Amino acid sequence: MELRYKSTRSDAAPISASQAILKGLADDGGLFVPETIPALDVELGALSKLTYKETAYEVMKLFLTDFTREELMSCIDGAYDGTFDAEEIVPLVKKDGAYYMELFHGRTIAFKDMALSILPYLMTTAARKNGVTNEIVILTATSGDTGKAALAGFADVPGTSIIVFYPKNGVSPIQEKQMVTQKGKNTHVVGIKGNFDDAQTGVKAMFHSQALAGEMNQAGYQFSSANSINIGRLVPQIVYYVYAYGCLLRQGEISCGEKINVVVPTGNFGNILAAFYAKNMGLPIETLYCASNENKVLFDFFQTGTYDRKREFILTSSPSMDILISSNLERLIYRIAGEDAGKTRELMEALAAGGEYRITDEMRARLNDFCGGFATEEETRAAIRNMYERAGYVMDTHTAVASHVYYDQAQKTGRKTVIASTASPYKFTRSVMNALGEDEDGVSDLELADRLEKLSGVGIPNAIEEIRTAEVLHDTVCDRTEMEKTVREILGLPV
Ligand SMILES: *Cc1c(COP(=O)(O)O)cnc(C)c1O
Numbered sequence: 001m002e003l004r005y006k007s008t009r010s011d012a013a014p015i016s017a018s019q020a021i022l023k024g025l026a027d028d029g030g031l032f033v034p035e036t037i038p039a040l041d042v043e044l045g046a047l048s049k050l051t052y053k054e055t056a057y058e059v060m061k062l063f064l065t066d067f068t069r070e071e072l073m074s075c076i077d078g079a080y081d082g083t084f085d086a087e088e089i090v091p092l093v094k095k096d097g098a099y100y101m102e103l104f105h106g107r108t109i110a111f112k113d114m115a116l117s118i119l120p121y122l123m124t125t126a127a128r129k130n131g132v133t134n135e136i137v138i139l140t141a142t143s144g145d146t147g148k149a150a151l152a153g154f155a156d157v158p159g160t161s162i163i164v165f166y167p168k169n170g171v172s173p174i175q176e177k178q179m180v181t182q183k184g185k186n187t188h189v190v191g192i193k194g195n196f197d198d199a200q201t202g203v204k205a206m207f208h209s210q211a212l213a214g215e216m217n218q219a220g221y222q223f224s225s226a227n228s229i230n231i232g233r234l235v236p237q238i239v240y241y242v243y244a245y246g247c248l249l250r251q252g253e254i255s256c257g258e259k260i261n262v263v264v265p266t267g268n269f270g271n272i273l274a275a276f277y278a279k280n281m282g283l284p285i286e287t288l289y290c291a292s293n294e295n296k297v298l299f300d301f302f303q304t305g306t307y308d309r310k311r312e313f314i315l316t317s318s319p320s321m322d323i324l325i326s327s328n329l330e331r332l333i334y335r336i337a338g339e340d341a342g343k344t345r346e347l348m349e350a351l352a353a354g355g356e357y358r359i360t361d362e363m364r365a366r367l368n369d370f371c372g373g374f375a376t377e378e379e380t381r382a383a384i385r386n387m388y389e390r391a392g393y394v395m396d397t398h399t400a401v402a403s404h405v406y407y408d409q410a411q412k413t414g415r416k417t418v419i420a421s422t423a424s425p426y427k428f429t430r431s432v433m434n435a436l437g438e439d440e441d442g443v444s445d446l447e448l449a450d451r452l453e454k455l456s457g458v459g460i461p462n463a464i465e466e467i468r469t470a471e472v473l474h475d476t477v478c479d480r481t482e483m484e485k486t487v488r489e490i491l492g493l494p495v
Helices: 017-023 044-049 052-063 069-079 112-116 119-129 145-154 173-180 196-208 210-218 231-250 270-280 297-304 329-336 341-354 361-365 377-391 397-408 425-435 445-456 462-469 480-491
Strands: 005-007 032-034 092-095 098-102 135-141 160-167 187-193 221-225 260-265 285-292 306-308 356-358 370-374 417-421 476-479
Touching: 005 017, 017 119, 017 221, 017 231, 032 231, 032 329, 044 231, 052 069, 052 231, 069 119, 092 231, 092 377, 098 231, 098 397, 112 119, 112 145, 112 231, 119 135, 119 145, 119 160, 119 231, 135 145, 135 196, 145 160, 145 173, 145 187, 160 173, 160 196, 160 480, 173 187, 173 425, 173 462, 187 196, 187 480, 196 221, 196 480, 210 221, 231 260, 231 270, 231 417, 260 270, 260 397, 270 285, 270 329, 285 297, 285 397, 297 306, 297 370, 329 341, 329 361, 341 356, 370 397, 377 397, 377 425, 397 417, 397 425, 425 445, 425 462, 445 462, 476 480
Parallel strands: 098 417, 135 160, 135 221, 160 187, 187 476, 260 285, 260 417, 285 370
Antiparallel strands: 005 032, 092 098, 306 356
16 A cells, blocks of 8 residues: 655645655645555564664555655665664663663764765655656755754765755854865755754745746756655654663663653654654654753643743754744644644745744644654753763763653653664763863864863764864855855756
8 A cells, every 4th residue: 555645735646655755745835644644564572673773664664655665675775775874773871770772872962963864865765766867956944963963864876966054153062063175066055044953944935936936947957845744754663662662662761552752852843753653653652851951842742732932042052953933833734733734734835924823622632642842951951961970971961851751741640651872972072071060161073072081981973073173165155144044056057
């Protein structure tokens, strides 16, 4: 049975998985969602015997039904190979009674690698299947981690090029250095004078422009998206929740069928939505804890039923979660609206026009799988410090937000809890060392990395070693109103 994908904003005819991956966003501005969420067809008990790649196949085959077995296996093999520095791909480590699912062992040491190392394979396979001859231009806005992971994934992939926009003053020095030193003839990195939401809004506007699409097509290009709105990102993210459940079984930590909690440090709502899909596939998850930093728009939403982005944008020590418009929430809204595209459209238009929307009581009642939580900057620092003192384990700032929410809420349920550990502490060295009282003025981030190595006993990852000597290859900065102009210049279209 073919699983097709429909838009959250209209009842336009559904399309195949490969077409949805190529398009990224629906023509009506909506996001693609599967017509139904398929049920896992492996026995829960059998999960304990599967490797990461085997789990990936079992999950992805159910969603990407127009890919052949050979195609899918070759995508999975290509992605989860030697570029991960942990043999098990996603280690699950028990610290102080909770299970940290380390999603940061890929090329760019953040969880975005989990999906972005496979997306280029899925995208080029999808292009081949659909007879696409245009060059695929990946256009992406990043709050820091997506950009580098997408650049690393797409660099020198034939038939593609990639343009990444990031907030010039809104990412960590290491994140910026990672991006601007990216090699590959087909890679472009642009800083904008604005925040992540400005970057994301600018990118969405280009995706929606029929005029630009027409000109691009004439010149032999078409856009696609590597942002977490692409179904080709969402589906690979479901895999690790299923895999973690298998690990818990294998390690004898849970009995078969036992329900677990998950805590996910959340920004654009992609990672936690994948956990929600895993739950709907039949994975025994009780509660999904959505952990926010001080930009706690999602916490307030779960608390009140009103999504209100009209507030000050706060730059925190967990910049990949500094987001006021969580794009993937639209997929959840659609679902709790009873798959009502008209209602979803109305709410999303209200958000775009007035900066807020309110869901109905009926919709709110369907949110009970979720629980919101947040950590202040001080609580985040304390979480890092406390964990180091208790277990000698050093967490990054994003993981620390989730860890705080674990102690604050999930731990009290007595259920086994998996915490999505989304970045290596080496990616946010200064903030991490600051929390540990080891930060000093005048010491560079890379020197701090050396100190972190001594303190944590965990070797410096290759991703950090690389940038010590790497040359800056990208230095374009533009105004947030000039994003389209910049894209036109890069592609050689009339300005
Ligand atoms: C992107 C990111 C997040 C947020 O994930 P979403 O899927 O956007 O909710 C959290 N932590 C890190 C380190 C990230 O890179």
